[in-house]
Amino acid sequence: MAGPTGGAEFVARPYGAAAVMVDVGGDDPLPLVVALTRALRDRSDPDVVDLVPAARSVLVLLRELPDGAAPAGAQARLVELVRSAAPHLAAVAPPGDAGDVVEIPVVYDGPDLDDVARLTGLTTAEVVERHAAALYTAAFVGFAPGFAYLIGLDPALHVPRLADPRPHVDGGAVAVAGEFTAVYPSPSPGGWRLIGRTRTRMFDVARTPPGLVEPGARVRFVPESSR
Known part of the structure; x- marks a missing residue:
């Protein structure tokens, strides 16, 4: 119906x-x-x-x-x-200011950051600024346990996936592809463009719920310096 x-x-x-x-x-x-x-x-x-x-x-x-x-x-x-x-x-639909926000600290030094800047016509600093400025909503979780597809990405940062996916992406990699951004919760193959990394554990079987970001949750990325 x-x-x-x-x-x-x-x-x-x-x-x-x-x-x-x-x-x-x-x-x-x-x-x-x-x-x-x-x-x-x-x-x-x-x-x-x-x-x-x-x-x-x-x-x-x-x-x-x-x-x-x-x-x-x-x-x-x-x-x-x-x-x-x-x-x-x-x-x-939940209003934009309802509920807690999951903050995820990110070091923006991903191997595809320069390519994202080139594809979008922005500087790398502008890519970081726009990515960190948005308030995201987890639309759904898929691909791997704890892999939350986040909507709310600045349209200026919409870039295609890699033509040839990587055979290995480290857990904690922060990535963009199309209208989504996400954090790889564990090592896996992947075709998204990697712009940063976080030490935050996105999925932990000892946690209730195990996924840090559940569908409907709001997320903000917080830039931090490399250590």
């Missing part, structure tokens, strides 16, 4: 026997993904066990009965809930 709000469209449908998939359309779906995720989480529905936001969708995982199916009527109820909530999602 679909419902328009501010040019966006939400289509909710049963997904397997114990989930509901909500596809988010429109010109700017990410803020609505965040708003929908926040609205569903705030309801504390006993039949909802997890929410998995992505760039243009939210997967709602439901409680499974012994036969592997969701409780009777749970999928239909969630589909109807999304349909009825869609016109009001702009109102439930």
Whole structure:
């Protein structure tokens, strides 16, 4: 079922026997993904066990009965809930000054910093200034545990991914690609452009929750000197 709000469209449908998939359309779906995720989480529905936001969708995982199916009527109820909530999602989106801000100290000395400056026509100092000036929102977590896709990047810093991804990126690398910025939580291959590094642990299994930045969280990068 679909419902328009501010040019966006939400289509909710049963997904397997114990989930509901909500596809988010429109010109700017990410803020609505965040708003929908926040609205569903705030309801504390006993039949909802997890929410998995992505760039243009939210997967709602439901409680499974012994036969592997969701409780009777749970999928239909969630589909109807999304349909009825869609016109009001702009109102439930978290305001820009709500909640705590996760501050992440960054040394801006990444191997791609000069290339980002060249691609954008800025100086390296201007790249750093613009990246650190923004207040970001975690739209979703994916690719690797603790890898939060942050929206709010200055449009002047939108640059393409590397044509040839690196086989190894250090954990803690701060990167940009397209409309997103992120911190690699652990060593991995990667094609984003690396502009800095942080010693902050983005993912720790001994922490609750293990991810430092959860979907909907606000993030600010704080420049620090190399030591």
